Amino acid sequence: MQADPTSHRLVVLGAGVMGSSIATMALGHGVPVVLVDIDEDTLVHARATIDRQLRHARLMGALPTDRTPGELVTTLSSHDADVTAVIEAITEDPALKAKALAEIGALIRPGTPVISNTSGIPIDELAEALPRPDELIGTHFMNPAYLIRMVEVIRGPRTSDTTIAALMSLLDTLDRKAVVVRDSPGFVTSRLLHPMINDAARLVDEGVASAEDVDTLMRGCLGHATGPLRTADMIGLDNLVDALDVLFERTGNPAHEPCDLLRRKVAAGDFGAKTDRGFYEYGKALA
Structure with a gap:
């Protein structure tokens, strides 16, 4: 039996693409959310993005019909410690994540799980920033989080059983299925997906095939749902380059070093769907 969603109250740090998507998922399942960002x-x-995504999720049948949406509070300050869990979803920068985790860790009550939605930074590395490292656990929600039910959960070497249990209770309320993996740079999904996207971009840069043809082949021949380069646009090419840099720095594997085309697109501000242009062009910017 699922817990009463109002027994949970989330703080989500970061109101960008992933933070908004995670907030949408929680609100749609009846969980109150405090969304924190440094920019008004x-x-x-x-x-506005969350309102649109809630409508989209309902149209897709991705939300329970018997729950009242949770209350959304937006704020510039993480001063409210009366929460049951924190989800950190800021940019994939180890120093910035560590700073945000240290600040929130000093405010929340002991026993509150802190969940980092990193796509590749080792959890034990981030745990150093917290006053209670055993309360940190990783989740890798996929974008859009309000539609994709599978979640990669990363247990760090210091993550406690209590933290694991608290996260599983939350994910059950959110109707999410979890696969728990051990801590490692990139974990499973990013370690496999990001180098594939990198190689797909290299093929385009070398003139072997267009982005459309690469994705068509991957969908039609190998069963990839959207194709690697359309997926890259949804992730955000800026986020992808940051994540590949993390992988390259921590593994030394040259397959993880972002290729020239990805870096050129990011330098030009072509981040993907959220800026109207990446490997594809979009009629309306997505958040």
Whole structure:
């Protein structure tokens, strides 16, 4: 039996693409959310994005019909410690994540799980920033989090059984299925997906095939749902380059070093769907 969703109250740190998507998922399942960001305009944009995503999720049948949506509070400060869990979803920068985790860790009550939605930074590395490292656990929600039910959960070497149990209770309320993996740079999904995207971009840069043809072959021949380069646009090419840099720095594997085409696109501000242009062009920017 699932817990009463109002028994949970989340803080989500970061109101960008993933933070907004995670907030949508939680709100749609009846869980109250405090969404924190350092920029007021970002929070205003996030509210509009979340409203749109909730409508989309309902149309897709991705939300329970018997729950009242949770209350959304947006704020510039992480001052409210009366929460049952924190989900950190800021940019994939180890120093920035460590700073945010240290700040929230000093505010929340002992026993509150802190969940980092990193796509590749080792959890034990981030745990150094917390006053209670055993309360940190990793989750890798896929974008869009409000539609994709499978979640990669990363247990660090210091993550406690209590933290694992608290996260599983939350994921059950959110109707998510979890696969728990051990801590490692990139874990499973990013370690496999990101080098594939990198190689796909290299093929385009070398003139072997267009982005459309690469994705068509991967969908038609290998059963990839969207194709690696369309997936890259949804992830955000800026986020992808950051994640590949993390993998390259921590593994030394040259397959993880972002290729020239990815770096050129990011330098030009072509981040993917959220900026209207990446490997494809989009009629309306997505948040």
